[in-house]
Amino acid sequence: MMLHRRGLLAAALASGLTAPALGQTWPDRPLRLIVPFPPGGSNDIIARQLAEALRERLGQPVLVENRAGAGGNVGADSVAKAAPDGLTLLLTAPGPLAINEHLFRSIPFNPQRDFAPVALVASVPIVLMVTNGLAARSVADLVALAKREPGKLAFGSSGNGSTNHLAGELFKSMAGIEIVHVPYRGAAPAMTDLVGGQIQMMFDNMPAALPQLRGGQVRGLAVAGAQRAEAAPDLPTVAESGLPGFEAEAWFGLVAPAATPEAVLQRLQAVCGEALADAALRARFAQGGAVPGARLGAAFATFLAEERAKWGRVVAASGAQAN
Secondary structure, rough: OOOHHHHHHHHHHHHOOOOOHHHHHHOOOOOOEEEEEOOHHHHHHHHHHHHHHHHHHOOOEEEEOOOHHHEEEEHHHHHHHOOOOOOOOOOOOOOHHHHHHHHHOOOOOOOOEEEEEEEEEEEEEEEEEEEOOOOOOOHHHHHHHHOOOOOOEEEOOOOOHHHHHHHHHHHHHHHHHOEEEEOOHHHHHHHHHHHHOOOOOOEEEHHHHHHHOOOOOOEEEEEOOOOOOOOOOOOEHHHHHOOOOOOOOEEEEEEOOOOHHHHHHHHHHHHHHHHHHHHHHHHHHOOOEEEEEEOOHHHHHHHHHHHHEEEEEEHHHOOOEEE
């Protein structure tokens, strides 16, 4: 991969382009933005909003491609092994970049060595919801019900290693209850089963959850963050509902293959910075409860290191494992 990177730069220099000029002339073709989860979830929603903002600034189509499987590992691996030309990018929730290395026995890529951090795109609150047929009207009700009927309640997630999976494991551990994890191939099918009553509870990201909450299709009990969410201010936090110290939040980060030329990475970081400062994109994010990120390049790399350590501790404490 390093030879490929040197080849790209050598070709640029041979044609009379300096490294900064390479960044300015790139891209000359459409980009692919890989989402490692199915359509309809928060990852997909944020990706499509970002893709449009990047298209406006780069002058090339940015095609969103969903490649789900293995908790995000399938899509992430495809980007790790893609040509390092900046034309194939990964926009992902924490799983592939910060969680799966702790949760799975093995993964087919190295999240620390195989990707170049571009930007922390957004963070979103996580909401604890229950199906309307469940008697629980509060976190306390839910915990009491789970203690009366251990192993009877099932919580869904977008897959092993997702933040909504680990939020459920953290809830299970801190509340001292026995609930069953049901992993899905994405948040959208899990939400469908929550609405239909096939599962009883779920932690899900605010952008995907809001339509069902506002439509009364599911019942929100609390948000998992340290503070109440602006998009749903009436929902208390899990911490203030009887589990002090409980905190879980989702985020979405943009990375490129590790050997992508520095000039291209700098161009990507610059256009992401512009997009995330744009009032129109910020307003679209806010409608779904998302907060634009503010970390680019090295700052995002530091954030990733902190997140790997944090979620490693959560996985170890919960005893969660994936096949």
